[in-house]
Amino acid sequence: MAAQTILSIIPTLKEKHSGAPSRLSQEAQDVRGRLFSNRTLPVSRPREKPVRLPPDVSQEDFETAVKELRGSIGDENVEVNDKDLVDGWYIEHPNTHDAFHIADQEELVSSATVYPGSTEEVQATVRWANKFKIPLYPISIGRNLGYGGAAPRVPGGVVVDLGRRMHKILSIDAENASCVVEPGVTYFGLYEEIQNRKLPLWIDTPDLGGGSVLGNAIDRGVGYTPYGDHFANHCGMELVLPNGEVLRTGMGAMPGPDGSDNPTWQSFQHAFGPSIDGIFSQSNFGIVTKMGFHLMPETDHQSYCFTFPHDDDFEQIVDLIRPLAQKRILGNIPQLRHVIQEFNVTGKRKADFHDGTGPMTRDEIRAAASKMPLGDCSWVFYGTQYGPPESIAAQLEVIKNEFAKIQGSRFFLPSDVPKDHYLHDRSLVCSGVPVLRELEWLNWVPNGAHLFFSPIAPTRGKDARTVHDVVVAAHKRHGFDLFPTLCVAGREIHYITNIIYDRAQPEMKARAVRLMREMIDECAAKGFGEYRTHLLFADQVASTYNWNNSALMRFNETIKDVLDPNGILAPGRNGIWPKRFKNKGWELKTEDVDLANIGPRS
Structure with a gap:
């Protein structure tokens, strides 16, 4: 028996940064209809637990902290997570928990969601988190589905939803075949804008188009054109470090004339000296607020497929593909x-x-x-x-x-x-x-x-x-x-x-x-x-990269503790824990198959 629900009108891109393009409105409606017709869970149910507070933060201190942040970036831009949890679906997804919860739905939940509207407001949020020792978990859109979605790794952490108010396409340079986007720009959004401008340029998209262009690249996602390595085709980023300072990488580290952005920022990935962009991918070392990308000039193309009859053809297929x-x-x-x-x-x-x-x-x-x-x-x-x-x-x-x-x-x-x-x-x-x-x-x-x-x-x-x-x-x-x-x-x-x-x-x-x-x-x-x-398996995966007494993780932890001494920025993301949390029972390893309680374990 399918769960009964009244379906809302699916938002379009014109109505919401994370909506569906008009060209796919009917398809989105049809897909949602099929998914909901195969659903037995209620759309939402009453919460069994109170607001999940950040670790080591009392109710009184939490309320004081929320009041202060509201005063800094606006009442409407800080929401306490005290409402029923709704899993939704791809277009209308949650930013409070993992829509595809593999643990209990109420286990990996945030205490609040923050919606900064600028790099400056991200800075203010980071400084606030340092003051109150509250973990922050930045998301771009929150559609990292299959890998944990919008869930904080430490229950009760505050989700920083960058997409709701930071979703501008800051530039598209047709001559340079490049663009600069904020975290809330989806593949749908960037594609539609290029089409609206009638530019002879392609984006590279993953299998689904609703994810963040910036967020997918930071997580080293892939697509399927010759520009399919998304992080390899980024060029320049602006980010907020865990102490609230702003950093630009690559040629953006050099100011442009008269206070403008450097004109070479999206032309060349590197600056002078060490190339540091990579340490901000799949890490918790900074919050990226702007990112440049190379775009592909449009060209003729032909898609096709081959079929092979036997399961045992597998090895030969791979060996034929390689050359x-x-x-x-x-x-x-x-x-x-x-x-x-x-x-x-x-x-x-x-x-x-x-x-x-x-x-x-x-x-x-x-x-x-x-x-x-x-x-x-x-x-x-x-x-x-x-x-x-x-x-x-x-x-x-x-x-x-x-x-x-x-x-x-x-x-x-x-x-x-x-x-x-x-x-x-x-x-x-x-x-x-x-x-x-x-x-x-x-x-x-x-x-x-x-x-x-x-x-x-x-x-x-x-x-x-x-x-x-x-x-x-x-x-x-x-x-x-x-x-x-x-x-x-x-x-x-x-x-x-x-x-x-x-x-x-x-x-x-x-x-x-x-x-x-x-x-x-x-x-x-x-x-x-x-x-x-997935974020609940990150500790186990990270522990397998253990050559030379886990030299890679020790290096990552050294960087983490220098940049983030208070351990406020996404502790545990991709298995990187700051000193404040490390070896205190937060890590999940091979033997941890019971995920009923995500927290310190003796």
Whole structure:
């Protein structure tokens, strides 16, 4: 029985910085309708606990602190988190907790949310936090779904929502093919603005377009055009350090004439001396308030896919991709997906293909695939080529000849499949057009939520097979369908598997936690570490990078304690704890599978 709710009108980009573009309004409505029709949880329920206070802060001191911050940046810009928790959905998501809560919904919650409207107000908020020793957790949009969303790692921390009031596109330089954005600018927003100005430029977008351009780059997210490494294609940032001081990196460290921004800030990443931009990615060393990006000049392109018939083709596929990618014959970072994802990306439910609660069998997958547009197969390769038509044609001939070495492989263009097939959405994403299609995954189970497991492996068949075998066996042990997506470059693979679970089933959530814990340790034991993870698994992942007595973490902690002696900026984010919290029971390790209480453990 679906949960009953009255659905609001989905906000558009014109109405809200995090809304959906008008061109996708109907699709957004349809996707939300499917998700809510498969929901049994109530949209909200009464809170069982009072406001979760920051650690070591009394109710009286908290009220005094909130009153002071309101006086500094405005009453309306500081909200105490005392209302019912609403998970919402992708477009209308929470900024108080993790919408895809793998722990109890009320466990990882904030005490309050702050909405600064400028770098100066971010500075004021940071200085306030130092005065009252209150942890801050900055978010850009809060759609880091699958990795923890908007949840603070330390329950009761204050979420600093940068997006609500800081969502301006500060500049788009058509000649330099670059832009500067604030944290609240989404891929949807940047794309629509470029289209409105009729500029011959592309953005690079991840699979979903509602995330923050700045936030995704800071977390080292990826897309699918030749500009797909988002952090590598940033150029210059402005940030607030944990003591409230403002810093600009790269050429922005040199003032421009007459007080203007340096004219080379978005042209060259570095300054003179050490290059420091990297220490502000996946860290808790500063709050980025402005960031520059390179944009791609528009070009002709052709998307396509190949299918391969057998599960055992996997190693050969990877080994064929490697030289094509290293020689840059492949135009982008392609995806290699298992055919089961042809099912869930349609928005259909697992129950449409399978009876019972266990994973789909291989025979069921084959039977279902045979009824789909690509037919019975095991692996699907999605690629895109760029450049003049004659160059694209020549590249495709080389690629076809290579993949023909796998008996039974088949080639498809968008014109070969129905208009609602996923290949058309890949074509959009791979030409810089942000979409919503990937949301359909969540309809696989009721109250759908997901975790990402994201190890890195060399682009070698035997290494990819090692990771894959670990993941397959672990999913089988814990009873989950396996949804692997490999983003395959010339030398490394992002092996990303999506663990889809029902938020209403504590037992399923517990199995998902055990599955993650085991895969992290088993892959690390073979030398394959995650590049990005959910905040509740960050300590475990960070502990696997332990060469030379954990020299990397000791270095990170040294920087943290120098920059942030009061430990106020996102303690625990990506496993980096300041002295104030370190070794006091906040860390979560392999043995911590019971997430009922996130806090100091003896």
